[in-house]
Amino acid sequence: MATATVTMKELQSPVEPTWCPGCGDYGILNAVKRAMVQLGLRPHEVFFVSGIGCGSKLPDYIRANGFNSLHGRPVPIAQGFRLAHHDMVVIVVDGDGDNYGIGGNHWLHIMRRNINITHIVQNNMVYGLTKGQYAPTSMKGYVSTTSPEGTIEWPVNPIAIALAAGATFIARGFSGDPKHLADLIVKGIQHKGYALIDVFQPCVIFNRINTYDWFRERIYKLEEDPNYDPHDKAMAWEKAHEWGDRIPIGIFYINEELPTLEEQIPALAEKPLYQQEIPPRVEDLEALKMAFV
Amino acid sequence: MVKNDVNFKLGGEAGQGVESSGMGFARAIARAGLHIFGVQDYMSRIRGGHNWYQVRVSERTLYAHEPKIQLLIAFDERTIEDHLHEIVEGGAIIYDESFKGVDEEAIKMRGVIPMPMPLIKIAEEVGGNKLMMNTAAVAAACGILEFDLSYPESVIRDNFGRRKGSEIAERNIRVAEAAFEEARRRYAHLFDWKLEPIPNAPKRMVINGNQALGFGALAAGCKFVASYPMTPASSLFEFMCAQSKRFGIITRQSEDEMSGILQCIGAAHAGVRAFACTSGGGFSLMAESLSLAGSTETPVVVVLAQRPGPATGLPTRTGQEDMLFALHAGHGEFPRAALAPGTIEQCFYEMARAFNIAEKYQMPVIVFTDNFLANSIRSIDLDAFDFRKVASEIDRGKLILPHENEKIEQALLDGYRRYEFVEDGISLRIPPGHPKAVYSVAGEEHLPEGFIDWEETIENRNRMVQKRMRKLEIAAQNDMRLPESYGHEDAEVTLVCWGSAYGPVREAVDTLNHNGLRANMLHFVDLHPLNWDQVADVLNNCRSWVTVESNFTGQLARWIRMNTGLKAHATIGKYDGRPLNPTYIVEHLQEVLAKV
Ligand SMILES: Cc1ncc(C[n+]2csc(CCOP(=O)(O)OP(=O)(O)O)c2C)c(N)n1
Numbered sequence: 001m002a003t004a005t006v007t008m009k010e011l012q013s014p015v016e017p018t019w020c021p022g023c024g025d026y027g028i029l030n031a032v033k034r035a036m037v038q039l040g041l042r043p044h045e046v047f048f049v050s051g052i053g054c055g056s057k058l059p060d061y062i063r064a065n066g067f068n069s070l071h072g073r074p075v076p077i078a079q080g081f082r083l084a085h086h087d088m089v090v091i092v093v094d095g096d097g098d099n100y101g102i103g104g105n106h107w108l109h110i111m112r113r114n115i116n117i118t119h120i121v122q123n124n125m126v127y128g129l130t131k132g133q134y135a136p137t138s139m140k141g142y143v144s145t146t147s148p149e150g151t152i153e154w155p156v157n158p159i160a161i162a163l164a165a166g167a168t169f170i171a172r173g174f175s176g177d178p179k180h181l182a183d184l185i186v187k188g189i190q191h192k193g194y195a196l197i198d199v200f201q202p203c204v205i206f207n208r209i210n211t212y213d214w215f216r217e218r219i220y221k222l223e224e225d226p227n228y229d230p231h232d233k234a235m236a237w238e239k240a241h242e243w244g245d246r247i248p249i250g251i252f253y254i255n256e257e258l259p260t261l262e263e264q265i266p267a268l269a270e271k272p273l274y275q276q277e278i279p280p281r282v283e284d285l286e287a288l289k290m291a292f293v
Numbered sequence: 294m295v296k297n298d299v300n301f302k303l304g305g306e307a308g309q310g311v312e313s314s315g316m317g318f319a320r321a322i323a324r325a326g327l328h329i330f331g332v333q334d335y336m337s338r339i340r341g342g343h344n345w346y347q348v349r350v351s352e353r354t355l356y357a358h359e360p361k362i363q364l365l366i367a368f369d370e371r372t373i374e375d376h377l378h379e380i381v382e383g384g385a386i387i388y389d390e391s392f393k394g395v396d397e398e399a400i401k402m403r404g405v406i407p408m409p410m411p412l413i414k415i416a417e418e419v420g421g422n423k424l425m426m427n428t429a430a431v432a433a434a435c436g437i438l439e440f441d442l443s444y445p446e447s448v449i450r451d452n453f454g455r456r457k458g459s460e461i462a463e464r465n466i467r468v469a470e471a472a473f474e475e476a477r478r479r480y481a482h483l484f485d486w487k488l489e490p491i492p493n494a495p496k497r498m499v500i501n502g503n504q505a506l507g508f509g510a511l512a513a514g515c516k517f518v519a520s521y522p523m524t525p526a527s528s529l530f531e532f533m534c535a536q537s538k539r540f541g542i543i544t545r546q547s548e549d550e551m552s553g554i555l556q557c558i559g560a561a562h563a564g565v566r567a568f569a570c571t572s573g574g575g576f577s578l579m580a581e582s583l584s585l586a587g588s589t590e591t592p593v594v595v596v597l598a599q600r601p602g603p604a605t606g607l608p609t610r611t612g613q614e615d616m617l618f619a620l621h622a623g624h625g626e627f628p629r630a631a632l633a634p635g636t637i638e639q640c641f642y643e644m645a646r647a648f649n650i651a652e653k654y655q656m657p658v659i660v661f662t663d664n665f666l667a668n669s670i671r672s673i674d675l676d677a678f679d680f681r682k683v684a685s686e687i688d689r690g691k692l693i694l695p696h697e698n699e700k701i702e703q704a705l706l707d708g709y710r711r712y713e714f715v716e717d718g719i720s721l722r723i724p725p726g727h728p729k730a731v732y733s734v735a736g737e738e739h740l741p742e743g744f745i746d747w748e749e750t751i752e753n754r755n756r757m758v759q760k761r762m763r764k765l766e767i768a769a770q771n772d773m774r775l776p777e778s779y780g781h782e783d784a785e786v787t788l789v790c791w792g793s794a795y796g797p798v799r800e801a802v803d804t805l806n807h808n809g810l811r812a813n814m815l816h817f818v819d820l821h822p823l824n825w826d827q828v829a830d831v832l833n834n835c836r837s838w839v840t841v842e843s844n845f846t847g848q849l850a851r852w853i854r855m856n857t858g859l860k861a862h863a864t865i866g867k868y869d870g871r872p873l874n875p876t877y878i879v880e881h882l883q884e885v886l887a888k889v
């Protein structure tokens with residue numbers, strides 16, 4: 001990873017965000033930029049892949065490489081890209097609908113592969129772009145246009161699922177605290193392997209329950225508890241289920257022991273796939289032919 | 294005596310080694326310098342049921358199998374019940390003498406010679422393992438064909454020698470020798486068909502369509518494959534996985550087919566040649582992503598190995614039912630190309646060409662095959678796959694890789710716009726990674742810079758649609774090929790077909806001409822885009838034309854009509870899941886011509 005001097009200004013996109021004033025996505029954008037500055041990552045060294053939703057517009061609002069894809073599908077695109085170009089910092093940004101709903105299966109599987117990708121999920125507990133239907137993370141009883149009597153489903157628990165699925169870095173941030181979030185993103189990028197950063201991101205238009213105040217009243221930082229050890233899976237499991245009056249944010253779990261997917265692929269030992277010569281040597285192909293005689 | 298012209302079938306339960314025995318036998322015959330064509334038929338189960346493998350042998354190149362056989366090698370009794378009617382008069386059945394239910398009288402009534410053999414006994418006594426019965430059966434067949442046993446022996450040594458230790462190979466060979474001698478002594482004088490090696494014949498590969506596609510992908514410099522297993526595409530995926538270490542390619546089994554194509558889109562976006570393979574069900578799941586590749590102008594190749602639908606259909610059988618679906622799959626309008634190789638050689642060259650078309654026009658390319666083409670084996674000359682030719686034809690279009698600094702310095706006179714409006718619609722493609730080419734792309738309608746078009750202006754939308762669709766015109770002009778004809782120049786009837794129908798139709802045309810009806814074939818490899826005016830000219834010059842395809846609705850006929858307004862004089866369809874064969878085509882042509 002390069003450590004050039006990068007300024008916030010360099011990361012300024014010519015495109016103006018279209019998010020509603022006060023939207024939590026601004027805080028995430030701010031935190032992502034701060035993280036790039038802190039790490040000295042220049043625009044061409046980072047590739048953002050997003051889904052479809054309010055927050056997924058983010059790649060257009062930062063000067064870096066980006067791919068605004070399909071609803072729920074950024075994860076496999078990021079995986080294919082990363083394997084083809086593994087000296088690029090690859091960051092997925094998508095919504096709770098993208099990742100915990102329609103694209104859930106991709107998420108489940110990328111976690112057990114430990115590919116070196118940082119994954120920021122904009123968890124506003126609602127479907128923003130499609131105007132306010134309930135999301136997989138909406139709390140039980142949440143009233144929306146598609147749950148007029150309140151939802152009768154229990155919400156997804158992203159932290160617990162990530163733990164069970166084998167993610168090696170699991171964190172939760174709050175877009176109302178971009179400094180803290182930036183720190184989590186920095187650590188996620190530095191982490192060798194897959195890093196999930198679920199972000200509480202208030203949707204000021206559609207989610208009238210889980211507001212900035214609602215979060216501020218409840219959240220506390222795990223790192224402020226001297227007894228908390230994010231290397232301890234059992235502790236992480238317990239904290240993953242803490243919900244109600246007190247809700248933890250910060251790094252829940254980290255495991256630096258496992259090799260990444262890239263490290264286990266011999267073809268990537270020397271240089272990135274895209275730089276490798278094609279086609280293969282004719283002698284090798286001719287030798288393969290002989291296996292069919 | 295009939296020399297070097299025989300058609301035989303092995304049959305038995307799943308798990309009895311029908312396929313491996315058939316393949317091994319075919320390979321042995323090819324090593325003797327003869328041409329073979331092999332086709333398999335199996336049920337979607339791992340044990341039991343009924344599977345067969347059919348091999349046709351000749352001194353000339355073969356393109357199809359034929360329903361009538363001269364020799365049946367039965368690993369179980371059901372094989373005799375099911376296939377007795379396919380055996381010609383004077384033909385024979387080799388089976389184990391312990392089969393109690395075989396009605397020898399009924400066999401003889403049909404003019405077929407029953408040839409019971411102590412196959413299991415030899416396997417047990419000489420080889421020490423009942424399972425070697427299949428070796429004994431193949432060797433017995435060699436005995437009555439008077440085919441030099443050293444060829445099968447060399448195949449046995451290659452198959453077992455390295456993998457399981459030569460002890461097993463030698464035991465199999467002793468079994469083979471015993472069965473061979475016994476069968477020759479008892480029955481060779483009764484059987485008319487013989488196989489004789491061709492001296493000094495060139496070495497040939499025995500290879501199926503999926504393997505040929507794999508060779509094509511390797512030769513074209515494909516470096517990334519992500520797929521989810523689905524018959525009949527799996528063996529292509531497995532071929533690529535088996536070669537990944539040797540050729541330094543990445544192969545990933547994805548969690549589903551969406552992920553397969555999307556990973557390929559990601560890799561292709563990074564500047565790597567990538568493909569995914571699947572069958573109709575998986576292709577259905579890919580539809581939305583195909584549209585994304587069209588919108589983002591990402592060159593990705595998808596092999597669609599068809600099998601009969603709908604839904605799970607007949608998973609281990611064949612059909613050409615997905616043409617119109619795949620040509621239209623994905624929402625919205627976007628450019629794509631579609632190729633349908635018909636022979637093993639075409640599988641090799643068209644697969645390589647698919648990557649060139651994908652990269653030149655920055656669009657998805659679909660390569661159609663089906664179970665018949667994917668799994669049929671043929672003997673082909675070693676030089677039929679010309680790797681140097683493929684290498685020299687690699688065309689990556691307007692691609693500059695991000696580490697090609699000099700080229701980028703030269704090209705970027707005025708900043709970089711990924712979707713720059715240019716006359717031919719094909720913009721300069723620089724994958725992410727260079728400081729002077731930082732950009733974001735979107736499946737949503739975008740500006741030349743790649744950003745989502747926030748204003749959604751009418752002008753930008755129109756120009757972007759026109760830019761993308763323009764590529765089809767240019768491709769049709771410069772790269773796409775008209776259907777090729779084979780057979781009589783002044784034909785009374787033209788059989789029009791696509792993809793895997795090539796072989797059976799070609800042989801049907803030979804038969805028709807031989808019988809005095811002037812016929813030819815018009816075979817489509819390229820299905821889209823095409824210069825349809827030229828196709829129409831070709832068809833207008835045909836006296837009468839009949840489409841032949843493995844489906845119910847006549848999809849090629851519909852596709853031609855949709856694009857040219859021309860209506861086929863008749864259609865011959867086959868949708869029973871079994872491959873087309875020349876006899877079927879000739880018979881049905883008679884029927885439809887009577888009605889025209
Ligand atoms: C296949 C598909 N289904 C549905 C949609 C419509 N859609 C777009 S965004 C979205 C949900 C957005 O919610 P989320 O992912 O939570 O993102 P947010 O807008 O809340 O940031 C839906 C349902 C779509 N674009 N594609």
Ligand code: SF4
Binds near residue numbers: 055128203204
């Ligand atoms: S709808 Fe909600 S999530 Fe979307 S931009 Fe507005 S505030 Fe943000």
Ligand SMILES: [Mg+2]
Binds near residue numbers: 122
């Ligand atoms: Mg949401």
